Amino acid sequence: EPEVTQTPSHQVTQMGQEVILRCVPISNHLYFYWYRQILGQKVEFLVSFYNNEISEKSEIFDDQFSVERPDGSNFTLKIRSTKLEDSAMYFCASILTGGVTEAFFGQGTRLTVV
Amino acid sequence: SQQGEEDPQALSIQEGENATMNCSYKTSINNLQWYRQNSGRGLVHLILIRSNEREKHSGRLRVTLDTSKKSSSLLITASRAADTASYFCATDLNRDDKIIFGKGTRLHILP
Numbered sequence: 001e002p003e004v005t006q007t008p009s010h011q012v013t014q015m016g017q018e019v020i021l022r023c024v025p026i027s028n029h030l031y032f033y034w035y036r037q038i039l040g041q042k043v044e045f046l047v048s049f050y051n052n053e054i055s056e057k058s059e060i061f062d063d064q065f066s067v068e069r070p071d072g073s074n075f076t077l078k079i080r081s082t083k084l085e086d087s088a089m090y091f092c093a094s095i096l097t098g099g100v101t102e103a104f105f106g107q108g109t110r111l112t113v114v
Numbered sequence: 115s116q117q118g119e120e121d122p123q124a125l126s127i128q129e130g131e132n133a134t135m136n137c138s139y140k141t142s143i144n145n146l147q148w149y150r151q152n153s154g155r156g157l158v159h160l161i162l163i164r165s166n167e168r169e170k171h172s173g174r175l176r177v178t179l180d181t182s183k184k185s186s187s188l189l190i191t192a193s194r195a196a197d198t199a200s201y202f203c204a205t206d207l208n209r210d211d212k213i214i215f216g217k218g219t220r221l222h223i224l225p
Contacts, residue, residue: 033212033213035215042202042215042216042218043157043215045212045215056212089154102147102162103147103213104159105156105157105159107156
Protein backbone atom coordinates (compact mmCIF):
# COMPACT_ATOMS: atom_id res chain seq x y z
CA GLU A 1 0.00 0.00 0.00
CA PRO A 2 1.41 3.41 -0.88
CA GLU A 3 2.50 5.52 2.03
CA VAL A 4 3.92 8.90 2.91
CA THR A 5 7.43 8.64 4.28
CA GLN A 6 9.19 11.18 6.43
CA THR A 7 12.81 11.52 7.39
CA PRO A 8 14.38 11.74 9.82
CA SER A 9 12.13 10.20 12.44
CA HIS A 10 13.83 12.25 15.15
CA GLN A 11 15.92 15.39 14.82
CA VAL A 12 17.68 17.16 17.64
CA THR A 13 18.97 20.63 16.88
CA GLN A 14 20.39 23.59 18.71
CA MET A 15 18.32 26.73 19.01
CA GLY A 16 19.05 29.07 16.13
CA GLN A 17 20.05 26.31 13.74
CA GLU A 18 18.30 25.58 10.48
CA VAL A 19 16.52 22.28 10.01
CA ILE A 20 15.03 20.63 6.96
CA LEU A 21 12.36 18.03 7.40
CA ARG A 22 11.80 15.76 4.45
CA CYS A 23 8.75 14.02 3.13
CA VAL A 24 8.05 11.81 0.16
CA PRO A 25 4.32 12.04 -0.57
CA ILE A 26 2.39 9.37 -2.43
CA SER A 27 3.51 9.61 -6.02
CA ASN A 28 0.30 10.52 -7.82
CA HIS A 29 -1.00 12.89 -5.15
CA LEU A 30 -1.38 16.54 -5.95
CA TYR A 31 -1.91 18.32 -2.62
CA PHE A 32 0.68 18.38 0.12
CA TYR A 33 0.54 19.56 3.69
CA TRP A 34 2.59 20.08 6.79
CA TYR A 35 1.06 19.86 10.24
CA ARG A 36 2.64 20.01 13.63
CA GLN A 37 1.67 18.62 17.01
CA ILE A 38 3.22 19.93 20.18
CA LEU A 39 3.40 17.14 22.72
CA GLY A 40 -0.02 16.33 24.11
CA GLN A 41 -1.75 18.99 22.08
CA LYS A 42 -3.83 19.15 18.95
CA VAL A 43 -2.64 18.68 15.40
CA GLU A 44 -2.20 22.14 13.88
CA PHE A 45 -2.24 23.05 10.22
CA LEU A 46 0.88 24.80 8.98
CA VAL A 47 0.75 24.98 5.21
CA SER A 48 -0.78 23.50 2.08
CA PHE A 49 1.00 23.24 -1.25
CA TYR A 50 -0.45 22.69 -4.68
CA ASN A 51 0.85 23.18 -8.18
CA ASN A 52 4.29 24.12 -6.89
CA GLU A 53 3.15 26.92 -4.70
CA ILE A 54 1.73 27.56 -1.26
CA SER A 55 -2.05 27.60 -1.43
CA GLU A 56 -2.68 28.39 2.20
CA LYS A 57 -0.72 28.91 5.38
CA SER A 58 -1.57 29.42 9.01
CA GLU A 59 -0.35 32.17 11.32
CA ILE A 60 2.15 29.69 12.73
CA PHE A 61 3.86 29.52 9.33
CA ASP A 62 5.84 32.75 9.63
CA ASP A 63 8.93 33.93 7.77
CA GLN A 64 11.06 31.34 9.54
CA PHE A 65 9.26 28.57 7.69
CA SER A 66 9.44 27.63 4.04
CA VAL A 67 8.42 24.69 1.91
CA GLU A 68 9.76 23.34 -1.32
CA ARG A 69 9.18 20.53 -3.74
CA PRO A 70 12.62 20.55 -5.29
CA ASP A 71 12.52 17.49 -7.51
CA GLY A 72 8.93 16.42 -8.03
CA SER A 73 9.05 13.77 -5.34
CA ASN A 74 10.40 15.26 -2.12
CA PHE A 75 8.47 17.85 -0.17
CA THR A 76 10.50 19.69 2.42
CA LEU A 77 9.81 21.96 5.37
CA LYS A 78 12.62 24.27 6.37
CA ILE A 79 12.81 26.14 9.63
CA ARG A 80 15.49 28.79 9.26
CA SER A 81 16.34 29.61 12.85
CA THR A 82 14.77 27.18 15.25
CA LYS A 83 13.30 28.24 18.56
CA LEU A 84 12.60 26.13 21.62
CA GLU A 85 8.88 26.37 20.92
CA ASP A 86 9.38 24.73 17.52
CA SER A 87 9.87 21.43 19.34
CA ALA A 88 7.01 19.24 18.15
CA MET A 89 6.04 16.35 15.91
CA TYR A 90 5.82 17.48 12.32
CA PHE A 91 3.56 15.53 10.02
CA CYS A 92 3.50 15.59 6.26
CA ALA A 93 0.32 14.63 4.44
CA SER A 94 -0.76 14.24 0.87
CA ILE A 95 -4.12 14.09 -0.83
CA LEU A 96 -4.90 12.76 -4.26
CA THR A 97 -7.18 15.60 -5.29
CA GLY A 98 -8.84 18.52 -3.61
CA GLY A 99 -12.21 17.98 -2.01
CA VAL A 100 -13.56 14.63 -1.00
CA THR A 101 -10.55 12.47 -0.29
CA GLU A 102 -8.72 11.22 2.73
CA ALA A 103 -5.38 12.63 3.70
CA PHE A 104 -2.51 10.18 4.06
CA PHE A 105 -0.09 11.09 6.81
CA GLY A 106 3.50 10.16 7.36
CA GLN A 107 4.77 8.83 10.67
CA GLY A 108 6.12 12.22 11.59
CA THR A 109 9.44 13.76 12.50
CA ARG A 110 9.98 14.54 16.15
CA LEU A 111 11.92 17.80 16.30
CA THR A 112 13.62 18.63 19.56
CA VAL A 113 15.20 22.06 19.85
CA VAL A 114 17.68 22.37 22.70
CA SER B 115 -10.39 29.51 15.17
CA GLN B 116 -10.87 25.94 16.24
CA GLN B 117 -13.15 23.92 14.02
CA GLY B 118 -13.54 20.51 15.59
CA GLU B 119 -14.04 19.77 19.26
CA GLU B 120 -14.15 16.23 20.50
CA ASP B 121 -15.69 15.08 23.71
CA PRO B 122 -14.95 13.56 26.03
CA GLN B 123 -11.30 14.58 26.22
CA ALA B 124 -10.51 11.23 27.80
CA LEU B 125 -12.44 7.99 28.05
CA SER B 126 -11.63 4.77 29.89
CA ILE B 127 -13.77 1.69 29.34
CA GLN B 128 -13.53 -2.03 29.89
CA GLU B 129 -12.47 -4.25 27.06
CA GLY B 130 -15.52 -5.49 25.19
CA GLU B 131 -17.60 -2.42 25.88
CA ASN B 132 -18.55 0.10 23.23
CA ALA B 133 -16.77 3.45 23.05
CA THR B 134 -18.50 6.55 21.78
CA MET B 135 -16.70 9.77 20.97
CA ASN B 136 -18.31 12.95 19.76
CA CYS B 137 -17.14 15.81 17.61
CA SER B 138 -18.73 19.20 17.10
CA TYR B 139 -17.73 21.76 14.53
CA LYS B 140 -18.61 25.33 13.74
CA THR B 141 -18.88 25.97 10.01
CA SER B 142 -20.25 24.01 7.09
CA ILE B 143 -18.03 21.26 5.80
CA ASN B 144 -17.39 19.12 2.77
CA ASN B 145 -16.49 16.04 4.76
CA LEU B 146 -15.62 14.87 8.20
CA GLN B 147 -12.94 12.32 8.86
CA TRP B 148 -11.84 10.39 11.90
CA TYR B 149 -8.20 9.56 12.56
CA ARG B 150 -6.46 7.47 15.16
CA GLN B 151 -3.08 8.19 16.67
CA ASN B 152 -1.20 5.72 18.79
CA SER B 153 1.09 7.37 21.31
CA GLY B 154 3.97 9.10 19.59
CA ARG B 155 2.99 7.78 16.18
CA GLY B 156 1.44 9.10 13.00
CA LEU B 157 -2.18 9.67 12.13
CA VAL B 158 -4.08 6.75 10.68
CA HIS B 159 -7.17 7.46 8.65
CA LEU B 160 -10.19 5.53 9.90
CA ILE B 161 -13.23 6.70 8.00
CA LEU B 162 -14.54 9.59 5.95
CA ILE B 163 -18.16 10.67 5.90
CA ARG B 164 -19.40 13.14 3.32
CA SER B 165 -21.64 16.03 4.22
CA ASN B 166 -24.60 14.40 2.44
CA GLU B 167 -24.21 11.12 4.34
CA ARG B 168 -25.73 10.42 7.74
CA GLU B 169 -24.11 7.17 8.77
CA LYS B 170 -21.23 5.01 7.70
CA HIS B 171 -19.80 1.72 8.88
CA SER B 172 -16.39 0.17 8.61
CA GLY B 173 -15.78 -3.03 10.54
CA ARG B 174 -16.31 -2.24 14.23
CA LEU B 175 -16.55 1.49 13.50
CA ARG B 176 -19.77 3.38 13.06
CA VAL B 177 -19.77 7.07 12.28
CA THR B 178 -22.77 9.35 12.23
CA LEU B 179 -23.01 12.89 10.96
CA ASP B 180 -25.70 15.41 11.81
CA THR B 181 -25.09 18.53 9.76
CA SER B 182 -28.02 20.35 11.34
CA LYS B 183 -26.33 20.03 14.74
CA LYS B 184 -22.83 20.24 13.26
CA SER B 185 -21.81 17.12 15.08
CA SER B 186 -20.48 13.64 14.47
CA SER B 187 -19.98 10.58 16.58
CA LEU B 188 -17.58 7.68 16.33
CA LEU B 189 -18.67 4.40 17.87
CA ILE B 190 -16.20 1.57 18.34
CA THR B 191 -18.02 -1.62 19.19
CA ALA B 192 -16.59 -4.51 21.21
CA SER B 193 -13.49 -2.55 22.13
CA ARG B 194 -10.09 -4.21 22.33
CA ALA B 195 -6.88 -3.29 24.10
CA ALA B 196 -5.40 -2.37 20.71
CA ASP B 197 -8.01 0.36 20.34
CA THR B 198 -6.21 2.36 23.03
CA ALA B 199 -5.19 5.55 21.22
CA SER B 200 -6.20 9.14 20.63
CA TYR B 201 -9.01 9.73 18.17
CA PHE B 202 -9.36 12.94 16.22
CA CYS B 203 -12.10 14.29 14.05
CA ALA B 204 -10.99 16.40 11.14
CA THR B 205 -13.09 18.60 8.94
CA ASP B 206 -12.47 20.19 5.62
CA LEU B 207 -14.29 23.37 4.88
CA ASN B 208 -16.26 24.26 1.81
CA ARG B 209 -13.90 27.02 0.79
CA ASP B 210 -10.53 25.29 0.91
CA ASP B 211 -8.77 21.97 0.96
CA LYS B 212 -6.97 21.89 4.28
CA ILE B 213 -8.33 19.73 7.04
CA ILE B 214 -8.61 21.00 10.57
CA PHE B 215 -8.24 18.69 13.53
CA GLY B 216 -9.96 18.77 16.87
CA LYS B 217 -8.10 18.26 20.14
CA GLY B 218 -8.88 14.57 20.22
CA THR B 219 -10.25 12.04 22.64
CA ARG B 220 -7.79 9.83 24.50
CA LEU B 221 -9.34 6.39 24.67
CA HIS B 222 -8.01 3.84 27.12
CA ILE B 223 -9.28 0.29 27.02
CA LEU B 224 -8.92 -1.45 30.36
CA PRO B 225 -8.18 -5.19 30.35
